[in-house]
Amino acid sequence: MKRLGDTRGATPHMRRRDAIKTLGIGALTATAGCLGGFEQQSAWRDPPLVEDRPDAVYLPAITEGMKMYGKTTTGPFGVALTYSYPHRFWTVAGTELQKTVVEADDSLHLMASLWDKETGTVLPIDAGLTIEVLRDGDFVTEELAYPMLSQQMGMHYGSNYVLDGQGDYEARVHIGTVSKSLHTTGAFADRFESAETASFEFSFNTDKLYDVELKRLGDKAGSRGAVPAMEMMGVPTGKAKGIDELPGTHLGRKTSADAFFDAFVVDDGARFDVDGSYVYVSARTPHNGFILPMMGIRATVERGGTTVVDGDRLRPTLDPEIGYHYGLAADTVESGDTVTLEVDVPPQVARHDGYETAFWSFDTMQFDI
Template identity: 45%
Template sequence: MRRRRFLALGSGLAASTLLAGCTGDTSTDATATTPAGTTSTKPEGVYVQSFEERMAMQGTTTVGDYTVALMFTVPHTFWTLTNTERSKTAKTSENAIHLMAVVWDDETGTVLPDAGVSVELERAEFLAQEVMYPMLSQPMGFHYGGNFGLAGDGTYTANVSIGGITARTTGAFDGRFESAETAEMTVEFTEETRARVGSTPIEQAGEPGALAPRTTSYLKSIASAPEDLPGTVRGTAAIDDAYLVVTGLASAERVGRPEDAYLAVSARTRYNSYELSGMALDATLERDGETVYEGALARTLSPDLGYHYGAAVPSVEAGSELTLSVRTPPQVARHEGYETAFLDTASVTLAL
């Protein structure tokens, strides 16, 4: 573990220049389906991926508490994470598509991570069943995805299963997203849909930065700007291109502790401010040389704070020191451009 000390960082750090130009999810450009490449340059942290892609939307449906969008593009190489161990999943000649799903709450427009999504593709004698990895992509943000082989052209029945949210829920989300649901959808793999997808190279590949979020019909997991968070924002720290925005609320009533304050940390990516889920984050809060809180921050989903890490604490006051320690990096798979970022198990101390 590495330990570093910082003063609180201004919110302007997250407003670095982005590269625009990703096409939307309804492109009909007649371009041959080309597997997405990878850059040979692998700088540390977030870097511009080597390609931009086009996707073929397959539809949107609502089942129970969940709204699901399904789409596909060309097969990708991606990297999964187990604790701190990163593993490469290379695309192969057997892969026909990279299938993706985004799940959100239609009432609040909140994208739902930690939902345990899997998919079953079926057509005639063909059946493929796979867990869809929680993933981060520069144009898409958080989604569930994986590479799939298919049995040629045709219409496939896609049963998208959602296991339910594992994060703690508060406020209007309390008691929701607990049930398992299955959305029946279709995947059209035809000459027409294949003409919509493909990838083209990016000249700035390998440079620090990221492709901008694409304009889409589905929602993206973009964290609220610091000034839009509830409570009093006390500062922002950075660990390995993960930006940690700290806010304090006067009451922890949302977790059944109205006599205490609530400490919340909104973790997001550099550049696009996509929410970072699946992290194990610890906090030590000190005031006047005494420790007033030491322990884990729970993964939590709230309508006003979005996906965050939080705990009830005696108070969150100016003049205190807060040390945040990443015990486990975000347990999400990464598309190219993110695979060398958000891996550090360091600590950072802020003066609140």
């Protein structure tokens, strides 16, 4: 993983300020608990960052709550719009990680959750969504909402937004075509072909924003683990299905770069649009079990010293029974075969604190059939 500097025009003064805050984390997190008043605003404007973070999922120094502006449906989609303080997050491009800092004029962090309204399956779109904001019908701003992972919200889309003061607004969540990002199978085939827009009326009030809970984790910060996922009024968080719910023969679980990989083989892959067997992988985070989308995974299948599948790329696929997974057609898979997985592209999703150091350097994984 290559870590770069702050995005959005960070100055040397801002980087120096971040370093000072990082060095002062021991004092800031000495006592766990909720924050209030000036201390609260200072915390979200320039939050402490755990020093000596592990190359794994860890408990952040501060956790931020969220509140909901609304929930609706449009076409086949369920959509929720939520908000929190403007906050730091980390974007991913290939193997590079960049920190996006809170700017002085950022008003709030807007988040959209997206799912299939019939099954509740969360829908990862690699191009993200856009959220357009209007006031009295006039354009205010439109920003890309990055596909993003949070320990509390799971898989969602978000970014920091600049508004034109307090008052009433309309937010339009523009959703692209899911099938451009994913192969869809079963009842999901051809289900998400049209672009849709969900509209929300909301009032921006700084007093209500400051009511969102901020909590520091004290001595727990930096230890391996995750904050439990929120219960968000029926909004799915993107938890992967339980192993016992998934079809096919389970070949086992491997852990690499602090991610869990469960491999399966289905003898008759016709339902997944393949001839012969279907080999698939369900990848998820530890602790909260969220799906890990937008990876590049290759598979090699060997039989008695002969290579029968040679480094073929698994296809990101969305299926109503399996959910988000990575699948591969294999003519036949037999007892005694060995399946080797190699991750050559880490998850291309932005991360909140606690996920940014995990899921980078993957070891080769081997499964025996």
